[in-house]
Amino acid sequence: MGDSKFPAMHSTVAVIFTLIVCTSYAFGQAQATGPHTTVTLLANSRTVAPGQTFLTGLQFKMEKGWHVYWQNPGDSGEPPRIQWQLPAGFRAGAIEWPAPKKLVAPSIVDYGYENGVLLMIPVSVSGNLRGDATGTISAKVDWLVCREMCIPGKAQLSIALPVKTIRSASEGGTPTAALFREARRRIPSKAPADWKLFAISEKNDFVLTVETGTPEGVATFFPLETEQIDNDASQAETPFAQGLRLRLRKSDGLLKPITQLRGVLELSAGRAYEIAALVRAAR
């Protein structure tokens, strides 16, 4: 990088950048192009009704080889962040994170998404809202996109949704609806209540036992908390008749005993579950 070698070019770039930003602020665009990324704000409904909860989606499309991060980014990186500007009576919930992928580099393992991802966020509309207005939903988005190197991206996005007292037909067959359906399939399910989940804390490892009732061959655990397990260590699986055991190396950064391991467990065929396993000391 030339840094200070090309001040003229820098200011040109700055002017162009400012123009782009101003344009998107002025017109409230739903889509922005950042470094190696296109980011789009979507909704699964064309209009919204008072008392309704609908889904917004933040869609990232990356150039080949580039990735963005899961809520726990792993050893490096940082998850996308959204700051909402919503009309009165609208409230945004938490991001629904699809199951991530392990992104492996020498000595480093990150958790994130390659190619593209749709992050869904539920937005609720107050029942007291009067109909026949337009709700403009705006989001300031910050993200980090990495390949061999990392580049921060920023965008200001907005979409206008008419508020109608009568609920309009759903987005059923539209391409947007298909995107949301596809994203839903990647959202981890709650672990079934009849599963047995626990972890034994050994000196250097946690041994996570997952009893699903059937033999399980493969599994990957994605920790929700940082500094609990060593992201870079292999996770050795031991299948048994009722499920499987997974050996997870403790993180060097883990200084105090923990009471539970929370995260996403991915079993064969992409079945992903949100799990919380109580941790007990080895006898």
Added chain:
Amino acid sequence: MAKKWMRGVALFAVLAMAATIARAARVGEQAPDFTATDSNGQVHHLSDYRGKFVVLEWTNRGCPYTRKHYESGNMQRLQQEWTAKGVIWLTVLSSAPGKQGYMTAADENAYLKQMNAHPTAALLDPTGALGHLYDAKTSPDMYIINPQGTLIYDGAIDDRPTTDIADVQGAKNYVSEALQEAMGGKQVSDPVTRPYGCSVKYAGGE
């Protein structure tokens, strides 16, 4: 003669095993000694600095997290402040040749001058040996070793894991906190934090 050769092989095997078994540096334990060459061709051993506090700073000039701390002048201020108080500040470059952040000795010296950086030395680690020894994951990843040679801090530079220069001000700087506490004879209150930043661009992989 043959016997001597055999003994040499055996010794080499033992050393090689010791190197692979050795765990990464851990807080509260003896920091592993190392030998590394700086951008002026001078050789440094960690053991040279017994009796002094040593800071290890992993860097990559292209990484936006590192740039946040250099373009804001924060890293230079820290280097100046702590080296003035007798701390040995070693900036480490573990990027492999051809990867982001790799620098020849001449490039690094020009860069240090351009940025007005003030480390005691910039250690060139293109093989990643030093990085792997400390299990450095990100830039900037920070370590502090006390005068007895014990690792007393491992983690982030501060509590704002972002690339935004505006976040430098008001951040809690873990390195300054740990140095202040340790120099005052106190326990370090946050001895391990989660490092943030870009992955260290080690040899291998993509």
